Each structure stands twice: as C-alpha cells, then as structure tokens.
Amino acid sequence: MSTFDQAENADTDAKTLAALFGTKYDPQKSYVMYIIDRGENFELDGSDIFVPTFENIRKKLKTDFNGELSPKIIDEIMNENYSSQFRLYWKHFNEFLSDSEKEWYSSFDTNEAKFFSANYFNNESDIDTFISRQKILSEIGAWEVFTGDGLTEFNGIKGKPGALEILEIQHSPKTINELLEHKEIIKIEL
Known part of the structure; x- marks a missing residue:
C-alpha cells in the first residue's frame, strides 16, 4: 500500500505498478487497483497508518x-x-x-x-x-x-528503490464490498 502520488505516474499500467511495488507481474492474469479514501475521520475506525521500517514494525x-x-x-x-x-x-x-x-x-x-x-x-x-x-x-x-527502510524494491531488484510504503493496521476492518458500498474505495480494473 502506498499513497496515490507514489503510484500516479504508473497510471493504470499493471506491469509498471507491479514493478514500482516489487511485485511479480504475470501478463496472463487480471489486475485490480483499489484507491482508498480514508476520509477526514479515519481515526474513528481505529486504524493506525505508518511507514513500515524495521523499527516501526517491531514496535507494532x-x-x-x-x-x-x-x-x-x-x-x-x-x-x-x-x-x-x-x-x-x-x-x-x-x-x-x-x-x-x-x-x-x-x-x-x-x-x-x-x-x-x-x-x-x-x-x-x-x-x-x-x-x-x-x-x-x-x-x-x-x-x-521487505527492505525495512520504508521503500519497496523497484521490480524486485535488490537495492533499487520503488514507492514509499505505508502500512495500515485496521482494528475494525470493513470488507471490500462494504467499502465499495459506502464509496470509500474505487475499484479500477487494470
């Protein structure tokens, strides 16, 4: 997971997005991107958002x-x-x-x-x-x-930084369908 501005240059190109986040890309598969709007009251649902460094993950x-x-x-x-x-x-x-x-x-x-x-x-x-x-x-x-420094690896190449990662731990998570129903996420077929 990352911020929208970290991924916007990749647009809706599944191969580029996969490379940016260090994920293996398979041209035979279908991909979906979800854009999540945390809204102004995101703290009400009890979630924590942080940059996943080794230190932050150990604490969490x-x-x-x-x-x-x-x-x-x-x-x-x-x-x-x-x-x-x-x-x-x-x-x-x-x-x-x-x-x-x-x-x-x-x-x-x-x-x-x-x-x-x-x-x-x-x-x-x-x-x-x-x-x-x-x-x-x-x-x-x-x-x-996982690099432990808050960045993904671009295309899985060790030492080549990709997007800044964020990790959200939801204490009362909603399902994807609930989020779609309440228009808290947008689903984009890639």
Whole structure:
C-alpha cells in the first residue's frame, strides 16, 4: 500500500505498478487497483497508518500482536540480517509449494510453513524463526522483498528503490464490498 502520488505516474499500467511495488507481474492474469479514501475521520475506525521500517514494525508487533509472538523472536526476525536469509528461505518455500501445485497465498491458513520448516531446517530455532516470519508476512505483509527502510524494491531488484510504503493496521476492518458500498474505495480494473 502506498499513497496515490507514489503510484500516479504508473497510471493504470499493471506491469509498471507491479514493478514500482516489487511485485511479480504475470501478463496472463487480471489486475485490480483499489484507491482508498480514508476520509477526514479515519481515526474513528481505529486504524493506525505508518511507514513500515524495521523499527516501526517491531514496535507494532510488540503492542498489537502481544502474546502471538515473543518480543525476542520479533527482534530476531525483523531486521536486515534475517531479512536477507528469509528472502532465500521464501524462495525455497515457494519452490516447495510449487512442487505441490500450490501458490504462496494458499499457505497462510494452512500448515505448509510448518511442514516445509520441519523438512528444510535442522534445528528448532530456525524452524521457529521461519514460521514466525511467515506468520508476519501473512498477517501484515513484509514480504520477502521487505527492505525495512520504508521503500519497496523497484521490480524486485535488490537495492533499487520503488514507492514509499505505508502500512495500515485496521482494528475494525470493513470488507471490500462494504467499502465499495459506502464509496470509500474505487475499484479500477487494470
């Protein structure tokens, strides 16, 4: 997610938008862009919006996800060092899923990460860190290309900055249909 001005030069070109946000583009797929109007009273629905740096994500995870992940493991995995390792692990995890004819997004509510970890890693610490990092990815984002400095990677090229990211944690989220119904978002087919 980013601000409109970060994406407006890409217009409605799905390939350019994907590159700007470091997302893989598949010309065989259809894409949709949502423009969200947070309005003047966005604080009323209990959401927090911030630039997702390693420091900001660690703080948010320690407060909003208290009890789900220990502060110690959050510090171990939400940093530049582990981020580089996770990128490699995520690649192997996706290969593992592909061999099973599954997609990465189908792994969020299943035990694939646990099964992969038990077969890929040799010790409990590595298993715990991978599963915890994958949990963060599935809950709030921070993909394998997460840089921790608030910028995306342009076209997934390490070190080449893309758009400024923002992360919104909604405490009482509405569904896409509810947002469309109340005209709080615009859906654009790309």
